[in-house]
Amino acid sequence: MGTLLIRAGHVYDGVADRATEKGFVALDGDTIAAVGRQADLGSDTAARYEQVIDLGDGATVLPGLINMHTHMSFTGGDNVFHDAVNDTDTVRMIRIVENLRASLLSGVTTVRDCGTLPHLALPVRDSVERGLLPGPRIVASGAITSTGGHCFYCATEVDDEASMRKAVRAHAKRGVDFIKLFSTGGNLTPGTNSLEAQFTEREMCAATEEARRLGRRTSSHAHGTPGVRNSIKARVTTIEHCSFQTAKGIGWEEDLAAEVADSGIFVCHTIFRGVGKHANDPGFDFTANHERYLAVLKERQGLTRRLADKGVRLVAGNDAGVSYCGFADFPGDLVLTAEGCGFSAAEVLRSATSVAADALGRPELGVLAPGKVADLLAVEGNPLADIHDIERTRMVVARGKVVRAAA
Numbered sequence: 001m002g003t004l005l006i007r008a009g010h011v012y013d014g015v016a017d018r019a020t021e022k023g024f025v026a027l028d029g030d031t032i033a034a035v036g037r038q039a040d041l042g043s044d045t046a047a048r049y050e051q052v053i054d055l056g057d058g059a060t061v062l063p064g065l066i067n068m069h070t071h072m073s074f075t076g077g078d079n080v081f082h083d084a085v086n087d088t089d090t091v092r093m094i095r096i097v098e099n100l101r102a103s104l105l106s107g108v109t110t111v112r113d114c115g116t117l118p119h120l121a122l123p124v125r126d127s128v129e130r131g132l133l134p135g136p137r138i139v140a141s142g143a144i145t146s147t148g149g150h151c152f153y154c155a156t157e158v159d160d161e162a163s164m165r166k167a168v169r170a171h172a173k174r175g176v177d178f179i180k181l182f183s184t185g186g187n188l189t190p191g192t193n194s195l196e197a198q199f200t201e202r203e204m205c206a207a208t209e210e211a212r213r214l215g216r217r218t219s220s221h222a223h224g225t226p227g228v229r230n231s232i233k234a235r236v237t238t239i240e241h242c243s244f245q246t247a248k249g250i251g252w253e254e255d256l257a258a259e260v261a262d263s264g265i266f267v268c269h270t271i272f273r274g275v276g277k278h279a280n281d282p283g284f285d286f287t288a289n290h291e292r293y294l295a296v297l298k299e300r301q302g303l304t305r306r307l308a309d310k311g312v313r314l315v316a317g318n319d320a321g322v323s324y325c326g327f328a329d330f331p332g333d334l335v336l337t338a339e340g341c342g343f344s345a346a347e348v349l350r351s352a353t354s355v356a357a358d359a360l361g362r363p364e365l366g367v368l369a370p371g372k373v374a375d376l377l378a379v380e381g382n383p384l385a386d387i388h389d390i391e392r393t394r395m396v397v398a399r400g401k402v403v404r405a406a407a
């Protein structure tokens, strides 16, 4: 791998409000050695590096993106439930490899997977770590639901406190990175109720207590307000969706939102375009279900804005793998998050880099600074000035290796 010097018109560290002009990033193997201004490089600099890539004044280098919510084995088809239940492990594995490839080429260098069976997710994670398989780093979950509950096809089913503790322990024994709790039902799984809790508060607390004891963070899928409430009580690390869903639609819960902010729980909003990508496609047949998704998406954008205003730390994840959400879609979904929720480009980029790394408890990720991992994305233009530029991928570097060559 050796040493590599990358020069670009703008370098964004994943933390600041704007990029450094005429910057550079120097890599030593799989680690960032230096970040700074080209003006501070000596005249003999180029000769000291084994490789020099000059992306020109129009390009921006930033940390590789972190997609905080994915399902690697899902199809992204119209009926994900049908696919998930009927696919064999072999087909799932082929899909995982393809999804990881698409993800990496779009500039995502880390995915947090929120529901792929550990016997599939862990060998893939380890193969990426060993360099056997090109892909983003995988932060893999061990998922837990109630019997027949949301995502039962990719989770351990438990129904009481004792079996909850056992499931957390068994997942930790297998080597998962974090515990994913399905604290309410979900739209993907027929027969579940999105509005109601799937676990009691005591069961949720048992899960987080065990996870904490075993050094694992926790993530809780929560649409209905009772699930959000239990997730706060149990002090999970992240709440996924956090939709405050009620029978009358999305409700706003001022006190609960304040509690989420005060307790330092991160919210992964899972804003994604989904069928919205086909809005200008005359051949696409919008069903009532699709229209409903788009209406709820609008409401959830407003809710996400209010959570941010309340001081909740947001992380970006697009639920890649669910219906109409592909693994190359993440940059485009960041654009929607900025425009739909009214966030600045820097806010959105931080939620997919440095803040995401914080939520993962992985300080070596998500920031361009000496000593951090050499995971980078280069795009044409400057996404801090125009967030659309985040989709103009020019180069991707993962662990110091150029995996998508400069174009």
Ligand SMILES: [Zn+2]
Pocket: 069, 070, 071, 114, 115, 319
């Ligand atoms: Zn999900």
